Amino acid sequence: MRRRLAPAALLxxxxxxxxxxxxxxxxxxxxxxxxxxxxxxxxxxxxxGSEAILRAAGELDNLDYKIKWSTFTSGPPLLEAVNAKAVxxxxxxxxxxxxxxxxxxxxTVVAAWHGTSKGDAILxxxxxxxxxxxxxxxxxxxxxxxxxxxxQLVASLRKAGLGLGDVKVKYLxxxxxxxxxxxxxxxxxxxxDPYTSQIxxxxxxxxxxxxxxxxxxxxxxxxxxxxxxxxxxxxxxNDYLERLRRAYKWVYSHExxxxxxxxxxxxxxxxxALAAVKRTYTTRVAVAVDQRLIASEQEIADTFTGLKLIPRxxxxxxxxxxxxxxxxxxxxxxxxxxxxx
Numbered sequence: 001m002r003r004r005l006a007p008a009a010l011l012x013x014x015x016x017x018x019x020x021x022x023x024x025x026x027x028x029x030x031x032x033x034x035x036x037x038x039x040x041x042x043x044x045x046x047x048x049g050s051e052a053i054l055r056a057a058g059e060l061d062n063l064d065y066k067i068k069w070s071t072f073t074s075g076p077p078l079l080e081a082v083n084a085k086a087v088x089x090x091x092x093x094x095x096x097x098x099x100x101x102x103x104x105x106x107x108t109v110v111a112a113w114h115g116t117s118k119g120d121a122i123l124x125x126x127x128x129x130x131x132x133x134x135x136x137x138x139x140x141x142x143x144x145x146x147x148x149x150x151x152q153l154v155a156s157l158r159k160a161g162l163g164l165g166d167v168k169v170k171y172l173x174x175x176x177x178x179x180x181x182x183x184x185x186x187x188x189x190x191x192x193d194p195y196t197s198q199i200x201x202x203x204x205x206x207x208x209x210x211x212x213x214x215x216x217x218x219x220x221x222x223x224x225x226x227x228x229x230x231x232x233x234x235x236x237x238n239d240y241l242e243r244l245r246r247a248y249k250w251v252y253s254h255e256x257x258x259x260x261x262x263x264x265x266x267x268x269x270x271x272x273a274l275a276a277v278k279r280t281y282t283t284r285v286a287v288a289v290d291q292r293l294i295a296s297e298q299e300i301a302d303t304f305t306g307l308k309l310i311p312r313x314x315x316x317x318x319x320x321x322x323x324x325x326x327x328x329x330x331x332x333x334x335x336x337x338x339x340x341x
Contacts, residue, residue, distance in 0.1 A: 117213075
């Protein structure tokens with residue numbers, strides 16, 4: 001009998017976390033406000049995301065505009081809010097913007113970070129006989145549809161000479177996928193950090209393969225086109241992005257401090273939070289929204305169009321704005337090394 005995660009309830013808050021997550025999880029909103037002034041920047045966030053990292057780094061001090069925070073369970077509903085003009089800017093992973101673009105949503109990628117993809121993994125139980133992605137043929141794999149893990153699964157299978165049709169895909173949101181994985185109802189689980197770190201720290205499973213070297217490791221800040229036409233909001237967005245970049249740099253030298261804050265915000269055990277921070281989050285470096293980034297995201301879009309999961313051809317370049325690049329390095333800049341194997 002497979003040992004269940006203890007306590008399994010600790011994984012329940014994960015549906016609320018930031019990451020490269022996707023899927024169709026519902027949204028919830030909060031009304032926390034920071035700063036002062038007549039201008040309000042409406043920022044979409046995910047639990048333990050931008051607000052938490054900015055606050056921990058002291059970057060929410062001395063704001064001469066207000067930030068009104070709204071919290072969402074994942075990237076897709078956040079981008080729906082951007083499209084509806086309810087949110088001016090918010091953070092998501094590499095795949096939700098592709099699906100939003102495919103739906104012709106009014107969104108614009110304005111900033112990017114490049115990290116490793118070691119936290120994006122296909123996990124198998126410890127007692128699994130599988131040793132590589134090629135052996136997934138005919139096996140059942142849980143994954144959240146439209147998530148970064150969805151693309152990582154497709155890309156990993158393709159590298160192994162397989163297609164999505166060669167496996168039994170079970171489209172499940174993380175809470176349901178966790179239950180299926182721990183009860184042995186699926187052979188593998190394609191997922192992202194911090195789920196990866198939780199499974200590994202609990203010794204409930206092992207990594208079959210990761211997205212490192214297979215997926216692009218990009219995360220984004222995405223803005224509403226209407227906000228980008230407002231000069232005052234553009235200035236606030238520019239300031240917000242500069243603060244967020246500084247906050248990530250702060251994390252590089254304050255990993256334990258950030259892990260404690262993140263654990264408190266999300267309900268994660270501190271050891272899991274620290275493992276995820278080292279494996280994934282402190283590898284991210286701020287990079288430019290450039291042509292190579294566009295080409296990389298275009299490949300994801302074309303892949304899902306080919307699988308008929310996106311209904312039409314997407315020109316991803318139409319959904320980007322490079323005005324906030326400044327002197328940032330190219331999107332292909334090497335991420336910081338991961339400190340967790």
